């Protein structure tokens with residue numbers, strides 16, 4: 001098959017982990033006889049420096065015309081002055097809104113080898129296999145903002161339609177997994193959460209084969225650590241989803257491991273690891289590339305319909321972790337390149353053993 005993939009490396013470790021993901025995609029293309037055309041474009045802080053705009057018009061046009069967008073990360077201290085008028089993160093938020101990718105899928109699995117490293121009790125982590133579905137284009141991130149010298153506001157707004165579509169996506173995904181959805185809100189305090197809860201409840205009637213429960217976000221933050229294996233699909237609003245998924249990264253072992261796919265009703269999907277630009281380790285070749293590589297697998301599955309190729313990459317990542325190859329965030333000493341090379345080697349071995357069989 002032919003596919004156009006827009007690559008937006010961004011800032012900090014973004015270019016390092018994106019290069020790793022692209023090499024795995026090139027490998028999948030070569031192996032499967034596919035023609036993937038990659039083109040790189042600016043976003044975030046480096047786009048502010050080069051074009052005065054964190055989402056240059058050219059980047060947006062190419063992304064809209066692509067089959068999929070692969071993104072590294074944006075932001076960093078250089079562009080973080082609280083008084084700055086333009087921020088790298090605005091480019092990413094605009095891109096998500098422009099692509100209409102309202103459902104952000106963030107799977108969290110705990111690899112057995114890494115469970116042993118966790119400060120949490122091992123038995124609690126056994127079998128953890130979560131899928132967060134984070135609403136991505138609404139809520140406080142996109143509401144009106146005001147600021148005077150002493151007062152600031154960020155409006156949180158949700159419409160029924162915005163909640164319905166992300167809830168439907170979560171229920172549909174639950175059908176392919178454990179058939180359980182936990183909807184997370186703050187309905188004891190927030191009006192937006194009451195609308196959220198009523199709407200999710202109504203959508204649940206369309207999916208009688210999927211069990212629904214509601215949790216308040218504060219207790220969910222605790223439950224995620226005390227009984228993570230009890231959950232399947234967790235659907236929540238933008239801000240809560242951002243926070244809970246970084247928390248869930250502690251279950252998996254590192255923020256550097258977690259991938260994401262952002263999907264809407266249009267054809268273009270956006271794929272990015274959930275971590276940021278990690279300014280503290282940028283440029284040193286030590287970033288964990290696995291979250292970006294697993295995001296590339298999600299790209300193959302969700303945008304290109306190449307489920308087997310995606311599963312092969314996920315299995316290769318598992319084998320690399322099984323073999324004890326890990327980057328510094330996981331207590332190992334492999335660099336970004338070594339970890340990437342190990343994934344490519346595991347893919348090779350698998351292909352060779354399949355051929356031999």
Ligand SMILES: NC(=O)c1ccc[n+]([C@@H]2O[C@H](COP(=O)([O-])OP(=O)(O)OC[C@H]3O[C@@H](n4cnc5c(N)ncnc54)[C@H](O)[C@@H]3O)[C@@H](O)[C@H]2O)c1
Nearest residue numbers: 073074075076255256274275276277278280281287288329
């Ligand atoms: N999607 C995105 O582009 C995105 C996501 C989150 C944060 N950000 C931005 O990134 C900047 C830095 O934010 P932050 O420091 O709060 O969060 P961060 O995710 O960049 O880093 C948090 C911690 O996790 C570590 N880490 C993150 N990714 C890693 C990886 N792949 N391998 C090894 N260690 C990794 C970092 O070294 C750091 O110690 C901010 O400007 C923020 O807005 C961007």
Ligand SMILES: CC(C)[C@H](C(=O)O)[C@@H](O)C(=O)O
Nearest residue numbers: 074075089092093242274276
């Ligand atoms: C950089 C920021 C806008 C972004 C978000 O909050 O969505 C990031 O934290 C993420 O999780 O992708």
Ligand SMILES: [Mg+2]
Nearest residue numbers: 242243246274
């Ligand atoms: Mg985040």
